[in-house]
Structures are given as C-alpha cells and as structure tokens.
Amino acid sequence: MRFSEQFESRFAEMLTHYPTKRSVLVPTLLYAQDESGSLSDEVIKEIAGRLELTELEVRNVISYYSMLTTHPRGKYNVQVCTNIACLLRGADELFEHCEKKFGVKHKGTTADGLFSLEEVECIGACSWAPAVQVNYDFHENLTTEKLDNVLDEYRRK
C-alpha cells in the first residue's frame, strides 16, 4: 500500500500531536479517502496496522462518520442538506431534482462515475440555506436553476 509523500508527511506530523496513536485515526482516514476516493479493505488494513488497531475498530469508526465511505464515490460528491433550515427553503425540491437529473437515489453514483448524490444533515450553512456541498466546496442560496449551473460547471471541469 502506497500513499503520496504529502500523505506520509502529514501522517508523520500528526502522530507527534497526540499521546496515543489511535487519536490520528479520523484525519488519517480522511486524507486516505481524499487520495484513493474510498476506504478499501487494503487501506483499512494498512491504517489498522500502522495505528495498532483491529480492522474492526477502523471499520467501526468509518461506519460512524457519514463523510467516510468504503464504497467508491463519483468524482464529485453532491451533498444536499435537508436539515431544518434548508428544508424550509426548498431543500427537498433540490434533492428530488438531483435524483431525477442523475437518475440515482441517496448514496448512488451516476453511470459515468462523475457524480454521487447524498442527503446530509446540517452542514453549518443555515444562514445561506438551502445549501449543497460538493466535495469540500459550498454552494449556497440555491434554486434548481442555480444548482444546474453549478453542476454544469463541474461537468465541464
């Protein structure tokens, strides 16, 4: 199992921050996922070994956090917030729009592997609801038209 140099230097640096190795598990998983797209069995095994944890423990943590996934996602992970503020401002409509547009349901990925869709809880952008997060970027005050534009941009990238 090989990670990038950047990953390795971050990992080594993080280890120095905490008294126990297991403390770096969550950020390590995130960085690993950013690199490999998802947390494969191989990645889990590697990280468990490095942090002296059982694979089960690593899997438990992955299953706890919705940001972490063991299944490959599309290139762009479209996360539509349907929590209360966004809900009141039409999040349901946005989500259904995406479902139709991509032809997939919650946690599905388009056939071309470009987009994944996810319904998520509050992402902390309530003041600009409704909000959608694509990978690490936020898009706010959306309407279906605005969202279409945003998604087209990604498609063009």
Place this chain on the structure above:
Amino acid sequence: MADINITVDGRKVTAAQGTLLIEACKSVGIEVPSFCYYPNLSLQGACRMCLVKVEKMPKLQTACTTVISEGMTVTTDSDEIRQARKSMVEMLLGNHPLDCPVCDAGGECELQDMTFSYGAAESKYMEPKNHKDEQQWSPVVYFDRPRCILCYRCVRVCGEAMDVWALGVQNRGVSSIIAPNQEDHLECEECGMCIDICPVGALTSGAYRYKTRPWEMKHVGTICTHCGDGCKTTLGVRRSDTGMEIVRGDNRDKSGINGDFLCIKGRYAFDFAHHDDRITQPLIRKDGRLTPSTWEEASALIGKRFADIRDHQGGQSIGVVGSNRTTNEESYLLQKFARIVLQTNNIDHHRTADFPAFAAGVTGKPESTASMRDVFNAPAMLLIGNNPSEQHPLLAWQIRNNVRLHRARLYVINSQEIKLRRQAANFVPIPEGTEGDVASFLAGDDSAIDTAGNETSDALKPLRDKLRSEQNLVIIFGSEIRGDDISSLVKFGSNIPGSKFICLGDYANSHGAADMGLYPNLLPGYHSISDIGIFHQERGGEIPQTPGLTLPEMVESAKADKLKAFYVVGANPVGRLGLDPFSFSQGFVVVQDMFLTQTAEIADVVLPAANAYEKAGTFTNTCGDLQLLKKAGEVNGTKPDFEMIVRIADAMGFDVRKLVPFGRGTRADMGQSRGAQAGEADRHAVWLEAHGLEPKMSPFDPMAILDEIQRLVPGYDVSRMDLQAGD
C-alpha cells in the same frame, strides 16, 4: 483518600472520593437501575436508565457517570424519575421482539426486570419493528440483533477486559449494531464473557440455547476442574435419564475469587460428563476381556488380591498413582491408604510444578504466597515463564485487569512472545530453557546468564534494578523454574519488602496433590517420610519409613517383575506419560477412571469414577487458595474415588475407622487425667471440639478427612466459615 458525604433520598451516605454516585447508592442498598453501567468496565453513559435528580443541577443526571462530591443531595425516586425511566424502557422495547417465552434470557433478563419495575406496558410506537434473523457468529456465540439494547457491555468486556477486541459497533445512533470482527462471524477466544454479560438475550450460547429455562435448573456453586486457577462456577443442573446433567456454567453472582470471569473451558467444558464413552459399571478382566460386573464382586476381588500381595510379597511390591484432578481429601486418603493399609510408600502422581522445592523455599517465611486475589491488587507483578493467557486464564485476567484498573506494573520475562507482553511495562525475551538461569541472575549471580547472550543481560540488568526498587511485588513463575532455581528466586524476592510468590502448576488440583503427599518420599505438608513427626505419632509408627518408588521407578520395578500390583486413581500414566503398557502385564492392575483410558485398557479391574463436578471435597488452586467443591452433576453407576478407596480398604479387612475419622471416638478417650492412658485422648475429637465441628457420621464423608487435613497439614487450618462462604 478523603471521604465524601452526600445525602441520598434523605439518607446520609459516606464514600471514598472518586466513587461513582451509582456505587455510593449501592453501598447503602439503594438500587439505581442501569443497563450500560458495569463495574470495572469503562463508563458508557448510553442507556440513561440510571437517571437521578441531583439538587442544583438543571436536568436529571446519569448516576453511573457522576462522581460524588461533598454535600451532594440526590433523589433516586420521584415521579419525574420514574417517568424518565419508563420512557427509556418504552424506547428500548420499541424495536424489541418481546419473544420472552422462547428467549434464553427469559426469567433472568434485566430488560424484563426493568419493564416489570417501571411498567412500560403500553407503547406509543406504532411503527413496525425491524426484524433481522438470528445469526451464528461462532460455535458458541449467537446474536439476535432485535433483542440487543445497545448497552455495549459485550464490546467493552471483550476488548478492555479480555483484550481480544473482537466485537465492535457499526454505524451510529438508532442504526447502531453490534458487529463481529470477521464481517459475519467471530474469530475470538470463545470465552463467552460477552454472552454472560449481555443483560438481555441478544447474545446466546450455542451450548445452552433453547435447552431449558433458568427456573427449571438447580444452581450449584462449585469449582472449575479445568486448570489450576480454581474459578468458582455456578453450574445449572437438570435431571436426565442418566443422573443429573450439567447444562451450563457461569458465575454471574460474582462469588469467589474470579468474580464473573470464566474462560472457555470453565464455561463450556462439561459435556464430557455425559459422554457415551463414560464407564458406568465396574469392569473385571475375565478371559482376557474387560467384562461388566458388580461393585461387590469388584471390591471383593481387589481387596483379596491387594491383601494377598501385601501379605506375601510385601507392601513394596505395590505401586500407587494418584491424580491432579481428585480432591484433597481423596489424595490425602489415597496416600494414607497406601501407607497404612497397603504398607507402601510407592506412591506418586504426574508432577507438574516443583511444589516441594517451592514449599522448602518459603518455609519460615510467613505470608510469602500470594492468593489469586492478591494478583488483582498488587502494585507490581513479575512473570517468569508460562503463558497464563492459555494455561492460567483467570490469572491472566487478574493481571490484565490489575494493569488496566490499578495501573499496576507488569514485568514479563519469557522465551515466547506471550500475549501478556501487551500489558507489560517491560518485556524481556530470553532464550528458551534459560528461565532458571534468569532466577539465579536475579538473585545476584551475574555469571548465570553470560551464556544466554549479551542482549538478554543488557535487558535484564536494568530490569533487575527496577524490580529491586519495587514493593509488594507478586512474583509468578512457571514450571520452567525448578529445584535450586526456585530457592534463588525466593532469595531474590525476599529482599523486596512485602513480596509474595505464586508457583504455577498445570491441573485443577496439582497443588493439592502435592500438598497432600502424593510422593514416595514426602508425607502431607512436604513432611519428609524419614523424619519421625506428627503423622508417625498419629499412626503409632505404622508408616513405612523408607522412601518408596517414583513413578518411573515403579515402571522399572514392574518390568523386573518385582511390582505385583499397580493401583491408579484418576490418572492415565500410559497415555499421558507414555509408559510402556506391557510393563504391567504380569501384575494386578486396578484403575479408577471416567473413561477407558489407555491405562484402564490394561487393567484387571476398572472402577467407574465420578469427576470433580460430581462430588464434594476441596481443591487447592495453584496459588494455594483452598476451596470447596459441591456435588452438581451425577452419572448413575459411578462413585467418587473417596468411596472406592474406603470400600477397598474395607474389603481388605482393614478397620476403616483408622482410615477415616468418623463417628464418635476414633480412639477411645480414656478420660483419665493420670495413669497409663493419660494424654491419649482422641486428638481428633479434641480438635473438632475446639473448632466447633461435629464428628462426621459416615466413612464415605470426605469432610471427615478434611477435618483431619485441617488438623494435621500445615497451612490448611483456614476458617471453615470462610471456606463455606467461598472466600
């Protein structure tokens, strides 16, 4: 630590600083309900059953995570609290299948009890329940997901306490589920701790599930027979066609030295008792074949042959082998029978640890042996040799949990990478077979380990310094260390203030067998056979004073056709020690066993023996803790070894009163204060009187021999009350 005063339900409660509120309440008999809280496991605060009102705190608080503080005023019962608890139960029942009528936990389920107490009989939830079929995770662990109330006790006991970490929690919130380490099955030690600790019937045992109902069993507290640690176990027994069948074992009442711990062997290994191969009738060799017979015929035959051989060839032509698995009373009786009835010192057993050397090493050093409980409380422990995780599971549990809960320091010296190194503050690997040299090195002989390589000595030197600075160190050593090396180790330990020792022997009563004198040269209590002492006085000199033959010497003697009779009680020297079965073809061989072992196969008479779950008596665990066995199971047709020995003595025409002190006045108390009989009072009766004990009325009562053991064997005169109470 300073004491803290609080008020609970109007009562003043005082407890040590750092005590959890739930424990403080318990100490005065106020029960705060709980699911996820479990003493000695990390706090979880997941179930919210333990909600109580703490004055000046805004919301109800969880008593299981609240540490008491001075002046705290607590209410554990009010309408608000009852309502909160009721809602918790209601929520837990929301998805619960309520299949109590067929659930193994039915009748001893904490969820049932709570529902009963808080009466969450009706539910507001209209949603359909989630169902998931029961899963088998391993031969013994079954998981019924809908019954699980997510208390996480199983996860914690497996991880923290067992150090196996085979169970985990997947997902979160309402969709959390308990998961095994191999996706759909478990790879683990199969100890069953998780099953036992589960408050409901979510985890059930493959050995017990759907077999019976808890209230249909009789529950008998006795001692596990599978290793030298001596766990207390509560056996659930039930009538069966062949006697009383043991259906399950656990120790949920946390009585005894092991608390609620049992390992895989103690928890599941009793099916041997009702095995089809069990012998249930005496067998006598007729026309070359072992043929079923009667007790009368068998005892008469043995009695006649033993007496003939003794009278015509002398006691030295008889050999006796005792057992590591019979009770102290049986071992004591056997050696007494050998010495005074058979007139021979040819008695031995399968030796494991060198207990005689250990006893010699610690004589004159009171308080130098550690009990199993001490291991949990010692500030520091040194382990040399052995692999407790496999050979002494309870000891390993005590060590691990002492490290985890009390931050005790563990030092491990071993030739293998044993699992306990994970708890060790310091692990020093040594070459195999150098354990004894290490003992000498520790005692100050630096030259002892030069041969072992420099790396080892580089690691051992600082360790020795560190050990020397410890106090109340418990030194635990395996049977790799024997003879003089034990004295070296004791010498080393004696310079450490308050240090104590544990000598590890393999089988359930190896220590007892050694203490009871199953040696050709040692009487009970390691009293040398040639020194005139208490036992000779008792017997008026009836004991032969020349040391007898060891087991290997008996074999040689049999080959030379000198040994004419061989009496084997609860041992299988042919199978276990690889003796040549033909060595005994000329002699008269009697074997007492449960099964037709390789040794029994060469016997002239085989007597069907009860095992240690099927009789009363005492065992001495490897630490020297004396514990009481109670009869739990029963297989029709078998008898305890004790009774068989007495019957043989009787059949030999021996006055069994001289063997077993039963009835009133074993030796006449002449009642004279002067004259010829003065001082010849019945010592046994006097001792019983002084200890407030009654004479036993039957020659088959092992307690009669226990009386004698307690009277005569050094170290065994422990309080009968403590013994009964299992302390």
